[in-house]
Amino acid sequence: MKVTKLGGTCDIKDCPTIYSTDRGTLLVQGETPTDHGLQIPAHETLVEIPMELIQKAIRDNLI
Numbered sequence: 792m793k794v795t796k797l798g799g800t801c802d803i804k805d806c807p808t809i810y811s812t813d814r815g816t817l818l819v820q821g822e823t824p825t826d827h828g829l830q831i832p833a834h835e836t837l838v839e840i841p842m843e844l845i846q847k848a849i850r851d852n853l854i
Contacts, residue, residue, distance in 0.1 A: 792814060793812065793813040794812055794818060795811050797809045797810060797853040798847050798851060798853055799820075800844055806820075807820060807821040807841055807844050808820040808821075809840075809844060809845075809848050809854070811854075819838050820838070820840075821838040821841075822838070822839045822840075823837065823839070824837055824839045
């Protein structure tokens with residue numbers, strides 16, 4: 792899979808970030824919440840990213 796960084800909230804590697812792939816999908820990097828109370832299947836996960844990252848991606852025409 793080829794991954795391209797679209798944008799993030801800072802310049803270091805441990806901040807919420809959005810990536811595109813050559814599969815036509817998006818990857819998101821963010822915090823893994825534990826207090827959501829949802830039943831998530833073992834093969835899936837939740838990732839929490841700030842709304843400002845989504846807004847920036849849209850504003851900058853990245854997605």
